[in-house]
Amino acid sequence: MVALYVSDRRGPLQKAHIPIPGGHERYLVSHIDDMQALVIVEHAGGFYNLYLSDESGLYFSLSLNDIVIEALYGRWQIDLELINGLNGTLIANQYARDGQFPFRSAKRTLISSDNGAFWSGILPPDEDVNRVPINCEPPNCTLHLQMDTSYYARLGVYSTESAPGIIVAHGNTGATLSGSPDLYISRDGGITWEQTLAGSWGVNLADHGGLMVAARDYHEEESMDLKYSCDEGYSWTDFQFINQTITVFGVITEPGHHTTVASLYGGQWRRTSSPFEWIVVTVDFAAIFSRPCGDSDYYDWRPWDRTESDCVLGSSITIERRLPQVCCLNGREYDREFDFRICQCTSEDYECDYGYARADFNSPCVRDNITILPNPCGDGKTKTYTASTGYRKIGGDVCVGGEEDMYKPYTADCCENNSPISSTTSTSSSTSTSSSTSTRTSSTASSSSTSSSSSNPTLTSSSSSNPTSSLSSSSVTTHTLSFSSSTTSTSSSSASTSSTSSSSSTSTSTSSTSSSSSTSTSDTSNSRSTSTSSSTVPTSTVTATSTAAKSGPTPEVDRQRSEGGDGDKVTALAVLLGLAVVTTGVFLILFFVVSTKYRRVRQKYIRVLTSAEPDLLTLKTAEDDDSPEAVAPAGDDDDDDKPLLM
Numbered sequence: 001m002v003a004l005y006v007s008d009r010r011g012p013l014q015k016a017h018i019p020i021p022g023g024h025e026r027y028l029v030s031h032i033d034d035m036q037a038l039v040i041v042e043h044a045g046g047f048y049n050l051y052l053s054d055e056s057g058l059y060f061s062l063s064l065n066d067i068v069i070e071a072l073y074g075r076w077q078i079d080l081e082l083i084n085g086l087n088g089t090l091i092a093n094q095y096a097r098d099g100q101f102p103f104r105s106a107k108r109t110l111i112s113s114d115n116g117a118f119w120s121g122i123l124p125p126d127e128d129v130n131r132v133p134i135n136c137e138p139p140n141c142t143l144h145l146q147m148d149t150s151y152y153a154r155l156g157v158y159s160t161e162s163a164p165g166i167i168v169a170h171g172n173t174g175a176t177l178s179g180s181p182d183l184y185i186s187r188d189g190g191i192t193w194e195q196t197l198a199g200s201w202g203v204n205l206a207d208h209g210g211l212m213v214a215a216r217d218y219h220e221e222e223s224m225d226l227k228y229s230c231d232e233g234y235s236w237t238d239f240q241f242i243n244q245t246i247t248v249f250g251v252i253t254e255p256g257h258h259t260t261v262a263s264l265y266g267g268q269w270r271r272t273s274s275p276f277e278w279i280v281v282t283v284d285f286a287a288i289f290s291r292p293c294g295d296s297d298y299y300d301w302r303p304w305d306r307t308e309s310d311c312v313l314g315s316s317i318t319i320e321r322r323l324p325q326v327c328c329l330n331g332r333e334y335d336r337e338f339d340f341r342i343c344q345c346t347s348e349d350y351e352c353d354y355g356y357a358r359a360d361f362n363s364p365c366v367r368d369n370i371t372i373l374p375n376p377c378g379d380g381k382t383k384t385y386t387a388s389t390g391y392r393k394i395g396g397d398v399c400v401g402g403e404e405d406m407y408k409p410y411t412a413d414c415c416e417n418n419s420p421i422s423s424t425t426s427t428s429s430s431t432s433t434s435s436s437t438s439t440r441t442s443s444t445a446s447s448s449s450t451s452s453s454s455s456n457p458t459l460t461s462s463s464s465s466n467p468t469s470s471l472s473s474s475s476v477t478t479h480t481l482s483f484s485s486s487t488t489s490t491s492s493s494s495a496s497t498s499s500t501s502s503s504s505s506t507s508t509s510t511s512s513t514s515s516s517s518s519t520s521t522s523d524t525s526n527s528r529s530t531s532t533s534s535s536t537v538p539t540s541t542v543t544a545t546s547t548a549a550k551s552g553p554t555p556e557v558d559r560q561r562s563e564g565g566d567g568d569k570v571t572a573l574a575v576l577l578g579l580a581v582v583t584t585g586v587f588l589i590l591f592f593v594v595s596t597k598y599r600r601v602r603q604k605y606i607r608v609l610t611s612a613e614p615d616l617l618t619l620k621t622a623e624d625d626d627s628p629e630a631v632a633p634a635g636d637d638d639d640d641d642k643p644l645l646m
Contacts, residue, residue, distance in 0.1 A: 002026060004039070006057045017354060018051055018060040019371040028069070030080055032057075036115060036395025040067060040078060050080065050092070052116050052351070055395055059354035063116035068093040068107055070149045079107070079147040081157040085164030086189045086303055088115040088313045088396060091122075091157050093147050096176055106176040109144040111190050113303075113312055117351035117394045118361050122193060124173040129182070129195045136173040143184065143193055144177035145169040151179065151219075162257040163209025164319050164336075165189045165301060166232065170200060183214070185233045187324075189303045196233040204251040206260055208330040210322055211285055213262040215248040222247050226264065230288060230327040237288075241281050244268075258332045260286040289329035297326045300339075311343035314399030344402030350391040365390040377414030387412040 004016040004027050020041060028040040030050070037053040039060060050067045051060040068079035079093035089112070096106040110119040121142035127133050136142070146169065147156055157169040167190055170181035183197040200217040211230055216223040222245035227236040241264065248266040253259070265280045301321045302310040310316045318339035322330060352358060352365035355373045359366075367390070376385035391407040393399070 006037075008057055014058055016053070016058055016060060017371075019062065019355065019357070019368060028076060028078065030078055031082060033396075038063075038080075038116070040069060040080075047095075050116065052395060054354070054392055061352050061354055061392075062357055063112075063351075064092055064094060064110065064119055066095040066097055068095060068147070068149055072149065077148040079149050081147060081159075083157075083167060083190065084159040085161040086113075086159070088394075089113050089189055089303075090116050091145065091147075091167075091169075091190065092119070093145070093149070093177065107144065108142070108176050109147075109171070113189070113191075114348065114351075115313065115394050115396055118348075120361065122190065125184070125192075125194050127195075129198050134173055141174055143171055143173050145171040145184070146177070146181050150177075158203060160205055160209070160257055163205050165303065165321065166205070166209055168196075168203050168212075168233075187232055188301075191304065194233070197227070197236065201227075202248055202251045202264075204253045204262060205257050206253045206262055206285065207289075208257060208322075208334055208336065210328075210330045211260060211262075211288075213251050213253070213283075213285070215251050215264055218247045218249050218266070222268070226251075226283070228285060228288065232324040234324060239283075241283055242279070246279055258334075260284055260289070260329070286329070289327060291328050293322060293326070293328035293330055293334075297323055297328050299323055309346075309348070311346075311348075311399070313394060314343050314345065314349050314397040316341045316343055343399050345393075345399035345404040345407070346402055347407075349394060349397045349399045350407045351394050353388045353390055353392040356388070356390040382414055384411050384413055386410070 002024060004018065005013040006016050007013045016039075018039070018041060020043065024044065025042040028042070028048075029037065030040055031038040035055055037057045037060075039051050039053070040048050041051060042048050047065075048067050048069045049062060050064040052063045053060045070077050081091045083089035083091065091109065091111050093107045093109050095104050096108050109122055111122050112119045121138055122145070123138060124134060124136040124141060124143045145157055150170075157167060159167045165186075165188055167186040169184055171184050172178045172181055181200060182195050183199070183201050183203065184193045185196045186193045197214060200219045201214045202217050203212065203214045205212055209232075211228065212233055213226060213228050214236070215226040224242045224245050225238050225240050226248075227238055229236045246266045246268055248264050250265055252263050252265070254261060261282060261284045263280060263282045265278060267276055267279050269276050298320050300318045302316060302318055303312050304310050318341075320337040322328070355367060355371040356365040357368040358364065376382055386409045388409055389407050393407070
């Protein structure tokens with residue numbers, strides 16, 4: 001079985017936790033940044049799922065199942081696109097598996113504006129390029145886009161940071177993706193789309209998105225004309241760029257898209273009677289602009305997500321853009337202005353935590369029946385643990401306040417009725433009262449999210465009480481290992497189990513949380529002494545008991561002595577027990593010092609043998625989970641040699 005290992009910031013390799021049903025064959029790392037990792041897993045049976053990590057890169061949750069991926073020309077092609085210039089916007093193709101089509105025979109396109117936490121179909125345009133109405137009603141009919149695995153993959157889904165919000169792609173409207181694409185454009189980051197040209201085209205942008213250049217793609221007939229637009233594709237103008245027809249293989253512009261120059265390359269490859277010759281034509285479009293742009297030619301634009309909110313991933317970004325109807329020149333030195341504002345947290349800022357999943361995109365996160373969560377109370381010593389509500393903040397989300405307390409982890413007690421993993425079944429429970437008071441209940445697998453309405457993932461601030469208001473972070477107990485605690489526990493236990501002819505000892509232990517309290521009851525002939533303590537008792541307790549027994553006559557000691565001198569035996573036994581405790585303590589101290597010295601020497605020796613440091617974030621696969629070897633640093637080698645042919 002293949003395993004995935006992660007190293008964060010040159011730290012040690014740690015095994016990643018991915019909820020995977022059945023066997024799995026390989027991992028394909030699609031994207032990594034400081035906030036999140038996107039990993040595609042090949043499962044037994046040949047289907048692929050997309051998983052998203054938390055910020056540590058260790059715990060993954062399912063984002064999209066049955067993602068389209070194929071091996072073409074010796075490399076893996078994935079129908080997944082991260083939109084440039086818009087943080088958190090993803091577009092992906094998925095195999096339709098709804099009973100209407102055989103598996104892998106049909107594809108559909110989905111879009112996400114929150115790093116894959118929620119996916120939805122792409123809204124189709126109302127009319128085509130000829131202004132003829134399109135009868136396409138979601139959800140049965142949406143817009144589908146050609147991507148990397150497509151026959152029309154040369155353009156793919158095109159976006160650039162120099163023109164934030166503009167996305168260009170080939171596609172079609174209908175129930176699934178088809179092989180007759182037209183050119184579509186979105187000017188608002190993928191929320192709405194418009195058919196801008198019929199057929200297949202090679203497209204590129206220039207002048208910071210103020211100029212679009214399109215030429216007939218090589219799938220179409222040869223041509224000597226191109227089209228250009230200075231109003232974001234609302235209208236196009238024809239221009240003859242060569243005096244003979246050629247097949248155009250691509251349209252390229254200077255990196256950064258700052259200039260008004262575009263180059264087209266191709267040739268007459270369909271004419272077999274003559275040898276093939278490459279033809280490159282460069283066109284400068286500076287003359288089409290009426291004037292340089294002024295301050296009044298720009299407006300403020302905000303990306304907005306599927307909820308029509310201007311907060312995306314916890315922030316509201318205002319971006320300066322040129323008015324489409326003004327055909328003015330931005331210029332090489334143009335510097336786009338941005339404004340950034342942090343938003344309050346809402347349900348849209350959270351995704352399912354590790355071990356939780358949704359039945360569909362509109363359902364709450366509940367415990368899945370696959371993942372076995374670790375038991376934080378398994379050692380019998382832990383009193384409290386950090387429990388999940390079933391949600392976690394989306395990677396890269398920066399929201400603050402708002403409904404944050406409803407979703408963040410909370411401190412829970414280790415008790416029988418609040419076990420974190422007694423079952424793998426769904427434990428999402430919701431308790432609602434007439435006063436709209438919400439309470440969080442944890443029964444089997446782990447504590448799950450609750451709200452004032454039955455398991456609704458959209459928790460609003462209208463509830464009269466916060467689900468976490470009754471939980472206090474101050475209840476977290478830090479346990480430290482010390483010699484005093486060890487010797488005291490031993491002496492206390494020994495004292496409670498010792499018995500003489502005139503005294504007996506009974507020890508009763510009760511546990512309601514992870515911190516077990518011990519109650520020791522010691523009976524003598526005429527008196528009962530009861531002491532209750534936590535898991536450790538100060539060492540001075542034994543010393544004080546011993547001193548009190550030797551410090552002088554008391555009515556109780558006199559009575560014991562008068563009945564047979566048993567008090568002297570008890571005193572002698574306490575003294576011997578104290579000496580034994582001190583001897584044991586000295587031995588443990590010496591053992592601790594020697595073992596610490598050994599570990600330091602061993603670590604120093606290992607550091608000397610280690611000659612290479614891992615990369616900032618290293619991913620590895622290994623056939624054996626227990627022996628991670630042959631670490632391969634994560635990188636973008638495949639992306640580096642991918643040609644920018646549009």
